Amino acid sequence: MWVLLVLLVIIAIIAFMTIKVVKQSEVYIIERLGKFHKIADAGLTIIIPFFDHVRSVVSLKQQTMDIPPQGVITKDNVTITIDTVVFYKITDPAKAVYEIQSLKKGIEYLAITTIRDIVGKMDLDSTFSSRDAINDQLRVILDEATDQWGCKIDRVEIKDITPPADIRDAMEKQMNAERNKRALILQAEGERQSAITLAEGKKEAAILEAEADREAKIRRASGEAEAIRTVAEAKAKEIQMVYDAMKKADPNDKLVQLKSLEALEEVAKGDANKVFIPFEATGALSSLGTAAEMFKEDKKSKKSETK
Numbered sequence: 588m589w590v591l592l593v594l595l596v597i598i599a600i601i602a603f604m605t606i607k608v609v610k611q612s613e614v615y616i617i618e619r620l621g622k623f624h625k626i627a628d629a630g631l632t633i634i635i636p637f638f639d640h641v642r643s644v645v646s647l648k649q650q651t652m653d654i655p656p657q658g659v660i661t662k663d664n665v666t667i668t669i670d671t672v673v674f675y676k677i678t679d680p681a682k683a684v685y686e687i688q689s690l691k692k693g694i695e696y697l698a699i700t701t702i703r704d705i706v707g708k709m710d711l712d713s714t715f716s717s718r719d720a721i722n723d724q725l726r727v728i729l730d731e732a733t734d735q736w737g738c739k740i741d742r743v744e745i746k747d748i749t750p751p752a753d754i755r756d757a758m759e760k761q762m763n764a765e766r767n768k769r770a771l772i773l774q775a776e777g778e779r780q781s782a783i784t785l786a787e788g789k790k791e792a793a794i795l796e797a798e799a800d801r802e803a804k805i806r807r808a809s810g811e812a813e814a815i816r817t818v819a820e821a822k823a824k825e826i827q828m829v830y831d832a833m834k835k836a837d838p839n840d841k842l843v844q845l846k847s848l849e850a851l852e853e854v855a856k857g858d859a860n861k862v863f864i865p866f867e868a869t870g871a872l873s874s875l876g877t878a879a880e881m882f883k884e885d886k887k888s889k890k891s892e893t894k
Contacts, residue, residue, distance in 0.1 A: 591776040594874060601636050603632070603709075604636040604637075605633055605634060605635070605636055605700045606631065606632075606633060607627065607631070607632040607633075607634060607641065608630070608631055609627050609628060609629045609630055609631075609632055610629060611628070611629045612626060612647045612648050613629065613644055613645065613646055613647065613681045614626050614628055614629075614644075614645050614696060615632065615641045615643075615645075615679065616625035616641065616642040616643045616645060616680060616684050616808040617632075617637055617639055617640075617641060617642070617645075618639065618640055618641075618642045620638060621777055622682060623642075623685065624845045625640060625878060626680055626681060626854055627641075629747070630778035642684065643680075643684045645682075646677070647676070647681060648676070649673055649674060649675070649676045649741060650674070650676065650677075651674055652672070652675065652691055652694060652695065652709050652834060653670075653671075653672050654671040654672065654673060654695055654698050654699060654702075655671065655695075656668045656670045656747075657699050657702060657703070658667055658751075659669075659703050659706045659707065659708060660703075660707060661701060661706060661707065661710055661711050661714060662707065662710045662831050663710040663711055664873070665710075665711045665750065665751070665754060665851055666751060667706070667711065667714065667748055667749060667750045667751075668747075668748070668749040668750075669702055669745060669747070669748055669749075670745070670748075670749075671698060671702060671725070671741065671743065671744065671745050671746065672743075672744050672746055673698055673729065673742075674740070674741045674743070674744075675694060675733070675738050675739060675740050675741060676738070676739050676740040677690075677737060677738055677739075677742060677829055678737055678738065678739050679737025679738075680737065681737065682735070682736055682737030682738075683736055683737040683738060685728040685778055686735060686737065687736045688726060690733075690736055690738060693733070693736065694729065694733060694738070694740075697728075697733070698725065698729060698743070701719075701724075701725055701728050701729060702725065705721055705724050705725065706721065709721075710752065711754070714748055715748060718745050718792070719744060720742055722745060726740055726741075726742060726743045730749065751886065758765060794803065840865070841866050859882050862863070
């Protein structure tokens with residue numbers, strides 16, 4: 588009975604050592620008698636006990652590795668601290684195991700030296716404004732260097748760049764000064780634009796007022812001219828009517844002269860200081876004067892006869 592139990596235990600141990608189940612996204616590095624034998628992919632794998640053994644379990648997933656923050660001296664002799672993370676994937680498990688003793692240590696040291704080399708050629712301002720360029724350079728250099736280790740560098744990201752405290756204070760003061768400068772410039776620009784708009788508004792108002800005044804004067808002059816024209820037309824019609832009436836009445840010369848004198852009397856009542864009498868009216872005046880003298884002599888003769 589005990590022998591059977593011992594045999595069962597031995598068989599179980601041998602089966603456990605013989606049958607291996609490899610998980611998805613992992614591979615086993617199998618060695619036989621201390622020498623690389625094969626790479627066992629995901630699934631069931633049979634190995635020979637005491638001859639074969641699993642050297643290493645390698646993950647094929649994309650992995651991340653934080654690079655410890657490093658103090659780096661820039662081109663303008665400013666010490667800054669850079670925190671970096673590397674994203675990598677193993678493409679050749681055998682090389683990752685046999686070509687380097689520790690893949691992670693190799694990537695870390697290579698990343699540190701590369702960062703110091705790249706940032707050491709840049710000034711402080713460039714390090715803040717050129718993160719993408721630094722990331723690309725790091726990725727290319729690390730990818731080329733780790734290719735012989737069966738590793739592919741997918742991305743390199745700088746998480747943080749920390750300058751010294753005094754540099755941060757100076758940068759904050761400079762930033763505040765620039766912000767105040769921009770605010771003053773924007774305020775001055777706003778005031779200038781406001782003054783320009785106000786001046787343009789006053790100019791436009793003055794132009795509109797002048798045009799309105801000119802239009803009013805034009806309309807006033809037009810109204811006065813129209814009134815004068817209307818009065819003149821009325822007078823002309825009145826004169827025409829008088830002329831037509833006189834023509835129908837067939838007046839003699841004396842009556843015409845009398846009417847002319849009446850017209851002159853109306854003209855003399857106007858605001859003019861001087862009245863110009865037509866030459867034709869002088870004959871009428873002289874005739875009237877003679878008639879008046881004759882009337883006076885006739886009146887005197889009648890008085891003498893009465894006596």
